[in-house]
Amino acid sequence: ETGVTQSPTHLIKTRGQQVTLRCSSQSGHNTVSWYQQALGQGPQFIFQYYREEENGRGNFPPRFSGLQFPNYSSELNVNALELDDSALYLCASSLVQGGGAGYTFGSGTRLTVV
């Protein structure tokens, strides 16, 4: 299967709950990054995983955490959801660490926190 796939596509959660978003990276890509995109804004970097290790993190609190699995798929977990966490969450994979050849993005998960 080619391309990056994310699930679910849409999600509604209540403030204080926890959520897990999933991403399957493009075949052969060993680096996965997660971005948060608020409405009307550009994507903001959350963190990147390379060979199952976190190798970079943006300005997000520890309640945002992640995992990368041996097949290079990934999860983003957010605990204690806040209203401001409502956003489009994008997963991106790349062939090389740091994405020097560009990234392939998934279609995103739209999270609404009420």
Next chain:
Amino acid sequence: SQQGEEDPQALSIQEGENATMNCSYKTSINNLQWYRQNSGRGLVHLILIRSNEREKHSGRLRVTLDTSKKSSSLLITASRAADTASYFCATDLNDYKLSFGAGTTVTVRA
């Protein structure tokens, strides 16, 4: 603060016209990338230009990079309705992340 800033914020053109948008950034880069986003969905990688390149073409797209001015431009020639989207520049500082601007929203009128 964001590394890249696009200008203009919004652009409306007639089908067949050219669309030009600009990106300015603050620090030295490894490369600069342009992405397209349709209706709040995923980003599509359009073109990557490295810091030692000045111009790059891909189909109807032309990207320039001026590292002395810390700026880049994206030109879409002979625009089509399907080009209606938001366009983002993203800078790669040779680390682990891309820094995106807020984007330019392009509307192509039939």
